[in-house]
Amino acid sequence: MKLHYSASPDTTNSMTTEQLRDTYLIQSIFQPGQIIAHYTDLDRMVVVGVQPAGAPLKLGNYKEIGSSYFLERREIGILNITKTPGTVTVGGNKYELGHLDCLYIGLGEQDVTFSGDTQFYCISTPAHMKYPTAVLRGEDIKTPPIGDPVNANKRVIRRYIHQLEGGIKSCQLVMGCTTLETGSVWNTMPSHVHSRRTEVYLYFDVPQDQMVVHLMGEPNRTRNIMVQDRDVVLSPGWSIHSGCGTAAYRFVWAMGGDNQKFEDMDAVEIKDMR
Numbered sequence: 001m002k003l004h005y006s007a008s009p010d011t012t013n014s015m016t017t018e019q020l021r022d023t024y025l026i027q028s029i030f031q032p033g034q035i036i037a038h039y040t041d042l043d044r045m046v047v048v049g050v051q052p053a054g055a056p057l058k059l060g061n062y063k064e065i066g067s068s069y070f071l072e073r074r075e076i077g078i079l080n081i082t083k084t085p086g087t088v089t090v091g092g093n094k095y096e097l098g099h100l101d102c103l104y105i106g107l108g109e110q111d112v113t114f115s116g117d118t119q120f121y122c123i124s125t126p127a128h129m130k131y132p133t134a135v136l137r138g139e140d141i142k143t144p145p146i147g148d149p150v151n152a153n154k155r156v157i158r159r160y161i162h163q164l165e166g167g168i169k170s171c172q173l174v175m176g177c178t179t180l181e182t183g184s185v186w187n188t189m190p191s192h193v194h195s196r197r198t199e200v201y202l203y204f205d206v207p208q209d210q211m212v213v214h215l216m217g218e219p220n221r222t223r224n225i226m227v228q229d230r231d232v233v234l235s236p237g238w239s240i241h242s243g244c245g246t247a248a249y250r251f252v253w254a255m256g257g258d259n260q261k262f263e264d265m266d267a268v269e270i271k272d273m274r
């Protein structure tokens with residue numbers, strides 16, 4: 001398990017491209033037959049890529065987590081990011097996950113196994129009580145698009161794990177997926193920050209040979225990281241997290257921190273960005 005230590009806003013502002021990528025970018029989390037986990041000190045979020053490929057994979061434990069099993073004091077959100085269905089077994093219960101279906105598992109589950117020729121993207125945060133394990137299917141979230149093709153940012157934001165009506169309840173994890181319409185390339189513009197919460201983005205369905213210019217940093221001194229398909233970017237509470245692609249794409253966003261209020265954002269006006 002690789003550890004990621006965050007940097008201050010000042011340090012971040014003077015980092016080289018390599019240092020920025022080293023600190024904020026996580027790559028290659030999907031490898032056939034492997035579970036790959038990265039631990040970040042940002043709200044103790046753990047980023048996990050699971051690709052069963054042939055044989056089932058059991059969620060193991062890591063010394064860094066410091067408990068007797070992974071979910072002893074943690075919760076986890078899981079999204080099937082491919083069109084091939086997969087199965088997650090929790091204790092004796094089997095959950096079939098199709099394309100963009102989400103499973104939440106609360107604390108206290110010792111036996112979690114993944115199978116199917118697919119890729120599961122998971123985010124785990126510390127938890128203090130058990131919320132029920134629950135599935136929410138992507139096709140059952142009927143959110144109207146936001147944005148406008150005129151601004152190249154028409155997109156559908158699907159919220160899975162959140163505290164409002166219809167969401168899967170959790171201790172602190174908030175998780176969803178945003179899909180850009182063909183011809184739209186901007187996400188989260190105008191930008192925002194939310195110092196109460198860390199956010200993690202997994203960009204996926206970025207076409208081959210295309211990229212997303214991910215914008216980060218304080219609103220008045222932005223930095224950028226070029227990302228490609230299935231790259232993960234960490235966003236501390238003080239950092240914006242926006243992107244502009246050379247083609248449409250999707251991304252999974254997940255947050256952990258002091259509150260679960262999606263709408264609690266400090267908006268940044270475009271004219272104030274530097």
Ligand SMILES: O=C[C@H](O)[C@@H](O)CC(=O)C(=O)O
Nearest residue numbers: 155157178187188189199253
């Ligand atoms: O705090 C919320 C997150 O930044 C994302 O949900 C934003 C997003 O998906 C978008 O605007 O496309």
Ligand SMILES: [Zn+2]
Nearest residue numbers: 192194199241
């Ligand atoms: Zn955000």
